[in-house]
Each structure stands twice: as structure tokens, then as C-alpha cells.
Amino acid sequence: MTERLQGRVIAAHGRHYTVEIEDGTLIKCFPRGKKNDAAVGDYVAISRQGQDEGALESILERKNLLFRSDESRSKQFAANVDQLLIVIAVEPPFSDDLLGRSLAGAWSADIAPVILLNKVDLIAGMPAAQERLAPFRSLGVPIIEICARDPVSVKSKVLPLLKGKTSLLLGQSAMGKSTLLNTLAPMAQAATQEHSVALGAGRHTTTSTRLYHLPDGAGDLIDSPGFQGFGLLHLSREEIERGFPEFSAHREHCRFYNCTHQHEPGCGVLAALARQEINPARHALYVRLVQAKDDHESY
Numbered sequence: 001m002t003e004r005l006q007g008r009v010i011a012a013h014g015r016h017y018t019v020e021i022e023d024g025t026l027i028k029c030f031p032r033g034k035k036n037d038a039a040v041g042d043y044v045a046i047s048r049q050g051q052d053e054g055a056l057e058s059i060l061e062r063k064n065l066l067f068r069s070d071e072s073r074s075k076q077f078a079a080n081v082d083q084l085l086i087v088i089a090v091e092p093p094f095s096d097d098l099l100g101r102s103l104a105g106a107w108s109a110d111i112a113p114v115i116l117l118n119k120v121d122l123i124a125g126m127p128a129a130q131e132r133l134a135p136f137r138s139l140g141v142p143i144i145e146i147c148a149r150d151p152v153s154v155k156s157k158v159l160p161l162l163k164g165k166t167s168l169l170l171g172q173s174a175m176g177k178s179t180l181l182n183t184l185a186p187m188a189q190a191a192t193q194e195h196s197v198a199l200g201a202g203r204h205t206t207t208s209t210r211l212y213h214l215p216d217g218a219g220d221l222i223d224s225p226g227f228q229g230f231g232l233l234h235l236s237r238e239e240i241e242r243g244f245p246e247f248s249a250h251r252e253h254c255r256f257y258n259c260t261h262q263h264e265p266g267c268g269v270l271a272a273l274a275r276q277e278i279n280p281a282r283h284a285l286y287v288r289l290v291q292a293k294d295d296h297e298s299y
């Protein structure tokens, strides 16, 4: 007898998925057919076969789907995300490019980004970090200062943001993402190590994407491996443009309806750039993303 159920994908390991059903039971599911390409966070219909195995029958409608990319391809990795938490640190220096890409990726998928500035106990580095964050602050992105090692700081500043939401945690290596996750969800620690690779000296790094429930119903958190890109190659130019909300008021002044804001005469965005109302680094990132997409498509 097979039983039809619905659940949520909480982990993906190559060809099989861990699906959590309503009563909390974890069911190991294999996709039926080839096109059931589910991502962590997906709500799915399954048919249970035995106590803890089943087949993934279909993916229920998604609110959004995020991709990650390397040089050669984009791969979907998280679905139904309400909020993107981007962990950066006072030290080592974070990448402006990656931060800008993460923000563009979030906005293009209609996800609210929040920057978590970690290691604020390293006070000597604070002025420089604040200066580098100024352009992002002026875009209106909330910047929360934390010390991931300190449970008091994490509980008072991060927990309130998470209630009732699925948040995706993203961070370059060494920013303190694992430390934050372990402070937020102590039970996640064991799981992290189980799904991780030892790097020597007892250090572990995340190798697969996983959804954790925070204690006391505080929210759901998706952790993913350190990232190089934010899967922006699959976006259309219009979607990339949505990743730059500060362009939208100026775009209305473009002479051509299909203006790409790179070289066109009468471009409202370029005019705003010339008046220093748009940050040059942000416009340069936009151009890089559009050109990378064009190169990718003609490849």
C-alpha cells in the first residue's frame, strides 16, 4: 500500500531528497521520472512506500527558486525563500562584487535582503567596514551588527528577524556563517558535521544545502555551501535590471523603451550616473552582469 502525502524538502543529496512530512517524520525520497528536479525548501507530493522511504511525485507551486552558479552552469538550490541573510565580516575583507551580486539576485527574485555584519568585536576594523558598507546602506538594505560567537547578541538581533519565515543564509568562506548557524541552532551543529568535509585541524565546511528548524518555532533557516556566484547567468536582462531597484525612477526618463542603460543616447540611468545619483560601482556591476549573460548566451 502506498500512501499519498505532502511535505517539504529539507535536504538534497544528489539523486535523493529528505522530505519532512507533517508529523515530523523524515522520508527518503527518490524522484519518479527525470523531471522532478526539486530544491531544498520545495513543497512536494510524495507517495510513501514503507516507513521512511518514498517517491517524489510532484513539486507544488513555488513562490521563488534560487540558483547558484559556477563558471560553467547554474543549478537550482533553494525554493520558497522569504528572506536572504547575507553574512559578511569586519575581517577578513568581504567581496563587494559578491555582496552586490547577492543583493541583485535577491531583488530580482523579489526576496528581501538583510546584511549581517559579523565580528563587530574586532573594533579596529569597524571604521573601514562601515565605509565599505555605506553604498549598500544608502540603498536601504538593513545592516545588522552581530557577534556570531555571542549567543546574547545573536538572540537579540537575529532571532527576531526570522520568526515565521524561511531565511536563506549566504556567506563567503570565513565570514562566520557556520558559527552563526551553530549559535542559532545548536542541534544543527551535528548535522553540519555529518554532511560536511573535514578540512583538517577540526574545521568543517558545509557541502550541501539543508533546511533547519530553529528551536521553539523561531523560523526556518536554509544553509548552503560557501558560494562563488549567485546564479545570475540564467537571469534575463530585465530580471538583472530588477536587481538594481535604484535605477527604476531614472529608467522612466530613457528615450528608448528597450534601453539597456549602457551606451544609449537619452538614457535616464546614465544621466543619473553622471549626476552621481547612482553609484558608479553599482552601474559597473550591472554592466558586468548583462555582458556576462550576453557572452554566456552566445557561447
Ligand SMILES: Nc1nc2c(ncn2[C@@H]2O[C@H](COP(=O)(O)OP(=O)(O)OP(=O)(O)O)[C@@H](O)[C@H]2O)c(=O)[nH]1
Pocket (backbone or CB within 6 Å): 118, 119, 120, 121, 122, 146, 147, 148, 149, 150, 171, 172, 173, 174, 175, 176, 177, 178, 179, 180, 204, 205, 206, 225, 226
Ligand atoms: N572575532 C570573531 N570571530 C568570529 C566570529 N564569528 C566567527 N568568527 C571566527 O571566524 C572564523 C570563520 O568562522 P566560520 O563560522 O568557520 O566561517 P564560515 O563562514 O562558516 O566559513 P566556511 O566554513 O569556510 O564556509 C572562525 O575562526 C570563527 O571562530 C565573531 O563574532 N567574532
Ligand SMILES: [Zn+2]
Pocket (backbone or CB within 6 Å): 251, 254, 255, 259, 260, 261, 262, 264, 266, 267, 268, 269, 270
Ligand atoms: Zn536607459
